[in-house]
Amino acid sequence: MKTVSKRTKAKKDLSKETEEEPEEELPEEELPVNEEEEKAEAEEELEETKEKAEEEAAEEEVLEEELEEEEKPEKVEKKEVEEEIVEERVYTIPLGRAWISPPKKRAPRAIRIIRGFVTKHMKIKTDETEEAEKLVISNEVNEKIWSSGIKNPPRKIRVRAVKDKEGTVTLHLAEGD
Helix, strand or coil, X not given: CHHHHHHHHHHHHHHHHHHHCCCCCCCCCCCCCCHHHHHHHHHHHHHHHHHHHHHHHHXXXXXXXXXXXXXXXXXXXXXXXXXXXXXXXXXXXXXXXXXHCXXXXXXXXXXXXXXXXXXXXXXXXXXHHHHHHHEEECHXXXXXXXXXXXXXXXXXXXXXXXXXXXXXXXXXXXXXC
8 A cells, every 4th residue: 555655656756746836927028919910921921822823823834935946946846867767667566486485485475576587678788786776676666566464565566667868767656556
């Protein structure tokens, strides 16, 4: 029972300490004088936030206009690139030989078959170091090959091969595919 009495004494001591501490009073500046002043302050804050939002919207419009102006020269550059085309051909490349490979190696083999076919038919010189630079397979062709996964590449694919002045051949999907 001695332990119980000690506990009660400790609780009494704590309650005395909390009662003795005076509550902090707010300075006069922070105390609201009346409700009208509070409303006026709130309205001023709302007006300030509205003004900031309008300024930000105006800045965004200016940035969008600048971006649109920057895009126009890019369109001109694309037309210039198209003018450099020396040769353009459409091929249907058979990929049935890719199915001879084990299932997990079919899509990579299909890509190798495409490289070999285009190298042969577009007369790309077979220097191993320069071949990678002279043949570019676009992302859309690669996605078409890999669309069904590594095990199921398509049996054939139609591509458009474009050769430019520098001799670089770029493969794109033929229109309609």
